[in-house]
Amino acid sequence: MTAKSALVLGAGIYQVPLIRHVQDRGMRAIVLSIPGPYPGIALADEFVPVNTTDERGVVQIARDWGVSAVLTTGTDVALRSLGAVVDELCLPGPSYETAFRATNKLDMKRALAAGDVRTARFVEIRGSSQAEAAWDELLRTHDADIPWNGVMAKCPDRSGSRGIVRARSRGDAHSAIEQAIGASLCGYALMEEFVEGHEIGVDGYVDERGSIALMALHDKVVMSNGSTNVPVGHRMSAGFTKECLDQTDIAEQVARTARAIGMRSCFYNMDVLVDDAGRAWVIEVGVRAGATCIPEVVGGHLGFDYYDAMVDAALGEQPVFPRSPLRGASEGRLLLTMRPAVAAQVDIASVLSPIEARHRLTLDASLDYEPGEDLPRFENGTSRIGQVACVGDDPAAVSIAVDEASVALVERYAQERR
CATH class of the missing domain: 3.30.1490.20 (ATP-grasp fold, A domain)
Structure with a gap:
């Protein structure tokens, strides 16, 4: 019996866990991307060098391979092609119309305004x-x-x-x-x-009926690039979630947004601002899981595998989400360098072990570049050189451990370019 095939759009660092989870489920990972130094290419069962923005080309490849699922995560550029495949092959996922609204801020803002969503x-x-x-x-x-x-x-x-x-x-x-x-x-x-307030993130899943099946609220860790604050990490805690739900109308605004964008059988990622009056303002929304460690943070806090849930949804199997958190807190952070640097050889375990022992927590980290490769200087969310995540019961202890691990890893990994 021939194994099922899943079409994964993109071969970047955020698609790597998705490719591996597809393969762990016994499916062939057909990966589409332009050629380049993308880590998902080497992992693919079949790599097809097609731009993920080529809607007709992507649909044709999906037909040729007879794929059972189409997926992506952490990126917007492939969403219209994904929606086109969903429509043409009648697969679970966001429609082309929904993907279009979610990938152009003008169409998005018009849809939010028409749907009576509070937005600037x-x-x-x-x-x-x-x-x-x-x-x-x-x-x-x-x-x-x-x-x-x-x-x-x-x-x-x-x-x-x-x-x-x-x-x-x-x-x-x-x-x-x-x-x-x-x-x-x-x-x-x-x-x-410009609306003044505190910006947070909301990730989750909308089922085939358009109902919110998962709503995960996470606070943002940001860094200024001189023009705007760029999210470089996320954190969750039971206290933060309760405060947001009790003191704001965020749940209502998220539900209105899902209806306005036309979400069905898809994960979502929203940027939401909460003002001093407790009003939630929707800044923007994507119809895919968020990047910047969000799957690791949400999954770690609630106690489920976010990538497995993505695969379930793409196959038409309703994902099962926990009703209460498994741990008190979780946090993930991108590793970034502010100086011209090259990647050094680093034993991640030896860097993390003393920090784990000191705080009695478990840290997980990955590095994106091979030794000797040039590392990008921080400009925006694509400038990551790796990531680190932690789950525990005390939010303060988790944040301190992530801070220490981030500093230690970057210090060892990002060596000054000579």
Whole structure:
């Protein structure tokens, strides 16, 4: 009997665990990606050198291989192709229409507004000459009960915090929009009112009926790149979840967002801002699992394998999610370097063991580059050189252990380029 095949879109570092989980389930992993130094290529049972944005090409490959599932994680670029395969082969997952809404911030914002989701007011801008007029329009119609804090210029079709720039004054708006348009593939940008508050993440799953089957709330660890705060990690705890659910309307806004985007049988990743009044504002949403250690953090805290759940869903098997946390806290962090560096040979276990012994916790880490390879300097969410994660009962102890492990690993791994 021929093994089932699953089409995995992308061969980057975030797809590697998904490829392995597909194979662990006895399926052939058919991996699509442009050629390059992507770690998933060597792991694939079959590698097909096709751009994951080539919707017709991806659909044809899915037909040729007779795949039983189509999956991706941690990336937006392949979602429209994934939706096209879902529609054409009648597979479980987000439809093309849903994927389209979730991969263009303009279409997304229009859908959220039409669905009565609380989201920042916005203006579409086709050229930087419109920036000052857009600023004036947003300021003129601004709710006087909310402090005016400037605007965000956003590239609508890129991820990883690329092309997102805050403008605090009218004079800054022109430059911010130029940067946003310059980062875009579509040639236009959004300007939206900046809402002050605390940004958190929400990941989960929407079942085939459109009901929220999983809603995991996680706090963000951010680092500034000079233009905006970039998420570089996430943390969960039972106390944080209870506080968010008790003191905000986040559950209602998440449900409205799922309906507005048209989610069915798909995982989701949302950026949500909570203001001082306890109101949840939806910033943006993706119809795939989040990156930046989110599967490890959510799965570790709740006690299930997030990647296995992705495979279940793609096969049409309803994932089973725990009703209560397994451990009190979990945290994951990207490893980053601020200086020009090359990768050194590192024994991860020897670096982590003293920290684990000191805190009586277990740490898990991985490094992305081979010894001697150039390491990227931190600019955005794609600049990672590895990651570290930890699960425990005390949120403070978990954070301290992750901090120490991050510093120790980067110090040993990122050697100064000569």
